Amino acid sequence: MVQFAEQLEQWKEAAEERITERFRQLDRVIDHNQWKVIEAFQKHQVSDFHFAGSTGYAYNDRGREVLDLVYADVFGAEAALVRPHFASGTHTISTALFGVLRPGDELFYITGRPYDTLHKVIGQKGDGTGSLRDFGITYREAALTADGGIDWDAVRAGIHESTKVIGIQRSRGYDWRSSFTVGEIGDMVKKVKEIKPDVIVFVDNCYGEFTETMEPTEAGADLIAGSLIKNPGGGIAETGGYICGRQHLVDLCAYRLTAPGIGSEVGAMLGTTRGIYQGLFLAPTLVGQALKGSIFAAAMFEQAGFVTKPAWNEARTDLIQAISFKEAGHLIAFVQGIQRAAAVDSHVVPEPWDMPGYDHPVIMAAGTFIQGGSLELSADAPIREPYIGYMQGGLTYSHVKFGVMLALQRMIDQKLL
DSSP states (O other): OOOOOHHHHHHHHHHHHHTHHHHHHHHHHHHHHHHHHHHHHHHTTOOGGGGOOOOTTOTTOHHHHHHHHHHHHHTTOSEEEEETTOOSHHHHHHHHHHHHOOTTOEEEESSSSOOGGGHHHHOOTTOOSSOTGGGTOEEEEOOOOTTSOOOHHHHHHHOOTTEEEEEEEOSOTTSSSOOOOHHHHHHHHHHHHHHOTTOEEEEEOTTTTTSSSSOGGGGTOSEEEEETTSGGGTTTOOSOEEEEEOHHHHHHHHHHHSOTTTGGGOOOOTTOHHHHHHHHHHHHHHHHHHHHHHHHHHHHHHHTTOEEESOTTSOOSSSOEEEEESSHHHHHHHHHHHHHTOSSSTTOOOOOBOOTTOSSOEEEEOOOSSTTOTTSSEEEEESOSSEEEEEEOOSSHHHHHHHHHHHHHHHHHTTOO
8 A cells, every 4th residue: 555644634634524514515415416326317208228239221210219318307307418429528518519600609718718729629720620610700808807707897898789699618628717606607608698699608517516406507508518528428338429509509519520411310329328327326316426436635735735626615616626827847746656557557657748639748647447537537737827627527536535645645745835
């Protein structure tokens, strides 16, 4: 067994004492969401025959059809499209945006610049990659205020006749800001609809599912999207994504995923159906385990002298725990320590590299059973000032504790603490 420094053991005891009440509050969220998922399964009479595979066109795949109905109910939406054919969260979001936007329309992000991997989807002049820009869809964004809020003066001035979609990124991405709560998103929806009632409000829901008792579609968002290898896949879904929202918008997204006139009527599930159902069943509880780990991490890194966002005693609306480090060495040691705690590939030592879709070298810890599965314990960061590391996931609270302790021990061993 790993022997941790006596100081770390003392910090651990103090941290767990301090966060007890936060765990009680979180358990109530877990219960609410777990029961909501079970009731959706019961309403649609999910049975073992729904897990059967399909081939070819997969017409009348009842398991696939009921899965969409269950997701729609869980997320408080009119319709859902849940498929293993989505390669990633970025692919799912791209499908949603291409599904509802047309040449001459404008996409307007009101939460600042979106996550790095969407930059290529939006496009730049002359890139010729089939981006939104290549199809005559314009893009603008409103920077957040200094305190991380919505700049409503800029939003009011920026919405005009061609603004078709308002984009909202729920999670912080690689920014040092608070993620937006469902209540805050509901307020955004209300205000932009007052400005332009027919605008479509789209929410990138990645990392946020089941962290609160409501989802953005229940707060008025027209369309949301996310990845099955994040929260809703429950650590079991091997690939895929979901889109939920208003029926006619989800239909447009389905036409983009397959072809106009075909939509959601086809698509063999390729043996993934059982895992997607079971992952959804487990997701509320496993998301709760990851959140407990994030709270513990915040308490521990604060004791080590680092600034965290959110702090251990602040409300949470996504999985991501950001830690502001004092130098690149701290950041690299942190990510390497998280990797060392993995059950898979613990022997691998991450190093920064030029990862496709990112503008700076990135270091990633991802010792996961599902490649890139960020409901599992993982961490990543761009190597740029300020040196902020982002940790997410953890299928068990105990695993997250182990990772946090190893990361801090690595800093001690390298005389960084």
